[in-house]
Amino acid sequence: MRTSVDAAGNLRGLYSGESVSGDRLLIGSHLDAVPNAGPYDGVLGVALGIALMEALEGKRFPYEIEVIGFSEESGQRFGTPFLGSRALVGRIDEQLLETKDISEISLREAITDYGLDASDLPDALVTPDTFAFLEYHIERGPVLESLHKPLGVVEAIVGRSRFTVEFIGEPSNSGTTPMNLRRDALSGAAEWIGMVEQEANSVNGLLTTVEKVEVFPGATGVIPSNVTMSVDMRHHSDKTLNGTIARLIEKARHVAQKRRLRFDFHRNLDHQAVVMHPGLVHIAERALRLSGCPSSRLVSGYGHDAMILAEKIPSALIFIRTLDGLSQHPGMQISPADVELAIASGLHFLKEIPGFMRKTSVSAYA
Numbered sequence: 001m002r003t004s005v006d007a008a009g010n011l012r013g014l015y016s017g018e019s020v021s022g023d024r025l026l027i028g029s030h031l032d033a034v035p036n037a038g039p040y041d042g043v044l045g046v047a048l049g050i051a052l053m054e055a056l057e058g059k060r061f062p063y064e065i066e067v068i069g070f071s072e073e074s075g076q077r078f079g080t081p082f083l084g085s086r087a088l089v090g091r092i093d094e095q096l097l098e099t100k101d102i103s104e105i106s107l108r109e110a111i112t113d114y115g116l117d118a119s120d121l122p123d124a125l126v127t128p129d130t131f132a133f134l135e136y137h138i139e140r141g142p143v144l145e146s147l148h149k150p151l152g153v154v155e156a157i158v159g160r161s162r163f164t165v166e167f168i169g170e171p172s173n174s175g176t177t178p179m180n181l182r183r184d185a186l187s188g189a190a191e192w193i194g195m196v197e198q199e200a201n202s203v204n205g206l207l208t209t210v211e212k213v214e215v216f217p218g219a220t221g222v223i224p225s226n227v228t229m230s231v232d233m234r235h236h237s238d239k240t241l242n243g244t245i246a247r248l249i250e251k252a253r254h255v256a257q258k259r260r261l262r263f264d265f266h267r268n269l270d271h272q273a274v275v276m277h278p279g280l281v282h283i284a285e286r287a288l289r290l291s292g293c294p295s296s297r298l299v300s301g302y303g304h305d306a307m308i309l310a311e312k313i314p315s316a317l318i319f320i321r322t323l324d325g326l327s328q329h330p331g332m333q334i335s336p337a338d339v340e341l342a343i344a345s346g347l348h349f350l351k352e353i354p355g356f357m358r359k360t361s362v363s364a365y366a
């Protein structure tokens with residue numbers, strides 16, 4: 001491969017095709033990880049891309065292949081994730097370049113300090129003849145293991161909303177205030193939290209988490225007057241997600257009214273669901289079957305570089321099983337046999353993809 005580092009710090013290796021058509025397939029994942037994420041988050045997908053090129057033993061295809069190790073996917077340093085993959089779709093703007101880290105170093109300065117030049121960022125963009133992106137990533141979840149399947153094809157990456165709900169009552173003495181005269185914000189919140197979980201159990205694929213609860217005044221002998229909750233909700237259909245949020249807000253309003261509480265609601269974060277390209281999902285499934293691996297479709301509960309690339313080019317994401325349910329742990333394990341299957345399926349993917357190439361052009365997709 002001809003290797004280079006682009007202006008966003010992405011490590012790139014180009015494996016040329018049998019001719020210089022310019023048609024290009026990207027394969028990659030990220031090189032950074034959050035603290036204690038374990039040894040396989042991201043980097044396994046990069047190593048797999050390189051292993052695939054090695055397994056080709058010099059065989060060429062009617063397209064070129066670029067293996068990418070994305071920089072700064074997790075957003076630890078500048079608070080914005082996917083910096084590496086954003087560079088490929090033109091989503092590092094001036095404002096983002098001026099964003100500062102905890103030591104007051106801007107992204108632009110960090111790029112310069114690394115010996116790169118932010119003004120070269122346009123060179124990092126996907127070429128017009130790039131027709132697909134393939135990412136391998138550890139599942140970091142228990143689903144594949146529970147299904148006894150080594151690999152899974154991701155159909156969609158969930159949409160995600162985070163919002164704050166506040167119940168406001170009145171602080172009063174827990175010894176002198178009879179039950180019927182209380183305006184207990186915490187009891188109201190508890191009633192509503194139960195409804196949030198019930199909702200998740202009744203909507204297929206819905207994930208709800210009341211992740212933080214702050215109680216005021218939080219003192220012994222005092223009936224709580226204020227409860228603020230941070231709620232995280234995810235689903236692969238934006239319509240279902242928004243419908244559920246609206247229903248839960250209505251229920252919160254009802255609880256507040258019944259208990260003579262005030263109620264407040266702020267939406268803090270909204271990420272739309274991203275559907276992986278159906279044509280590529282089909283080819284990835286076929287590649288899995290051809291390598292002797294039972295195919296299984298699943299939904300990713302959090303974001304990946306493939307989600308960013310999918311804005312510009314058809315993208316596919318294949319999960320590799322994580323063992324023992326350790327999804328965020330330095331002791332995370334994977335099986336070498338699963339990795340071998342990933343390489344075998346990757347080789348089938350490379351053989352099958354020309355059929356897809358002929359049917360899809362990037363300009364039609366955009």
Ligand SMILES: [Zn+2]
Pocket residue numbers: 030041042137
């Ligand atoms: Zn990752």
